[in-house]
Amino acid sequence: MSPVRRLLVRALPLLLSVLLAGCGAPAARDAAEGDIRDAVAAWSRTPPAQLAGIPLEGWAYEVSAVRRDGAEATARAELHYRLTGYDTAPAGSAREVRLSRDGGDGGGWRVTGDRPAPGAPPQLWDQGPVAVVRGAHALVLGVGRSPQTLSEIGAEADRAVPAASAAWPGPWAGRVVVLVPDSLERMAELLGRPAAEYRGMGAVTTGRVGAAAAPADRVVVNPEGWAELSAAGRGVVLTHEVTHVATRAATSARTPLWLSEGFADWAAYRGGATTPQQAAPALARAVRRGELPGALPADEAFAFGGDPEALARGYEGAWLACRLIAAKWGDATLVHLYELAGRGPLATALEETIGGDLPGLTLAWQASLRQELGAP
Template sequence: MPISRRGLLTGTAAALLAAGAAGCADRTGPDQDAAALARLLDRRARAVLRRDRAALAATVLPGATALRTRQLAWLDNLAQVPLAAWEYRLQALDAYPLPAALGSAGSGGRRRAARVHLRYRLAGFDTEPVTATAYQTFERIGGAWYLGSDTDHPGGDVQLWDLGPVTVVHGRCCLVLGLGSAAALPPYARLADRAVPAVSAVWGDGWGRRTVLLVPSTTQQFGSLLGVDPQGFAGTAAVTSGEYGAAEAGRTERITVNPPVWAQLTALGRQVVTTHETTHVATRAVTDTWTPRWLAEGAANWTGYLGTGLGPRQICPELQAAVAAGHLPGQLPPDSAFDGTAPDLAQTYEQAWFACRTIVLRHGQAGLVGFYRALAATGGSGGQQAAVEQALRRSLGTGTAVLTAQWRADLLAALR
């Protein structure tokens, strides 16, 4: 599922600067505020990169003991994380209403409510930065600006280190960042290291050939990291978050594990899930808004089950039961059928795997990959249905109606 953490500089800060330059004689006006806060944010970013506790503490409002303690603990959470870059960009001032002023701010201090973007890269894994949004209140006391609060506004993007100390395990081609016991992380690295070459064998080497796995400790933390209600993912063992399109190819998308569901999987199930999610990472640059989910999820499942020795009846038990009972699906599953709370979700994923099997039976695995890439190349012209039809005809010489009929025939042959 794509979850955007990218943002572009809004016009708000520029507008503030223009307004201040045009008519604000107060040397502490909006333009000076924005420039001063940008400098403060640069100091904070340098402190994080250097893991400099004293430098970070110096950016916190004097007397804000609880905030300083929380900030230093947060910096300690990052101790093992291999950072290649870390920067803050001021996006907007007066971004949210401030609560009533207390303490020094109530005695003449100036406060500004800011929306800030964090841009960071993990060393060895990101060539493009990941962007996250934070809401922070800054206060000016005695001519200097400080971080005054990080709890005045709900929302913003949650990172793993916001939730506790992060332990890091390096694999041959993966990075695992987790909360809790360090001893629990090496198995994830072994799974990921097996998944990467398996995915490359199908999809080629034209992707980063590396993965980043995030391992929270609880379902609530899983939901916080993704910005979702975890109840909607009660049957989901892991999710790949990121953005669509070739422009995102320089960023290694994150695979986030859902701990209680993961714990219920067999060893084989964990490998299938890891390879499935790694396929999403590998195909991110050729997956876009017009890519039907039956193809994206079916291709990931197809890759995940390769080499397991399992057949259609073992991979598709719910679909097999439905077909055997005379309930043959009439069309490929729509995108809405893949929502976390949709009924028959497991059967929907089985239908998607079977659709990709149908393509592979008639056109080979190269045909499935070629169709996937051809669909991305259409640019989504005319909408999803038209793009799929165009890509099918260009890459496989067939159409949606024929593919659907072949899929239904294969279902009957294999599962009845």
């Protein structure tokens, strides 16, 4: 046998052992990752104790990635759950689950903690123990608020749901979930936005637009802004936000904000005795100064965190535009316009409902502003 052949024969067992070891390493890693995924699945079968009282179903963590560091591990996961009787599809939340291995490398994995994934907003229960108030049409979940406050908000929401249904005859669930954190800052955390954007606001609504299978929206109350509202103001705010919930499936990126926000205010003030002078003071001041708006409010007029006076004029102008359409062409026409504007061009929707165009509607709106908001 040649020296070269003898060298190859001697090296062959070593080469085979290296190849076999290399083939076995991924399997070992896969087994460990599988154990971690199994541990998360077993742990997530039962919601945490601090969620007791919340009507949950479909509670599950879907692991997307696993990172190991010795006897410690982190699993990135998407939490899916439904609020029974309120969510038509699972709500989601990006989470980070921490695990450790009992007894070193030979032990099993157990979950030691769960928190929002980096950059993801928290859930309400991440902020503390959740109190639950159930109403006829509303589920109120609060942290750090008194039972009386939550009950009062629940009663207001129970009145808002029928009011929204009366304004919006289209199909919707007819129920609402209201979240009440303990501060403006905590509210902003839930929404993933700066607190300054919500200062002075009573509540906002979350949710995806135009998705028929979307989970129920959450109306999120700003406790600081809520405390400053009168009883009538609280009713207007909650009816406005609940109307957004009712119209969500009919709302799309095509829907101009003057129509979606104006419709929600129209529903909130509908049937009441509030006059334009009372409900549109910022716009009334501008009209009396001779500053008549040249166009219906653009989408940018509704951006949070800007000039409060300009924001108020945007909302007030939108409400008066929808009020005009309902008064001149009928409530059903306004509803139909909303439906069509979410499915196609606004120009087509206006032509099919009021028989006119945007310039003509703008002129009619400007005339109504002069008449209703001009100096006495």
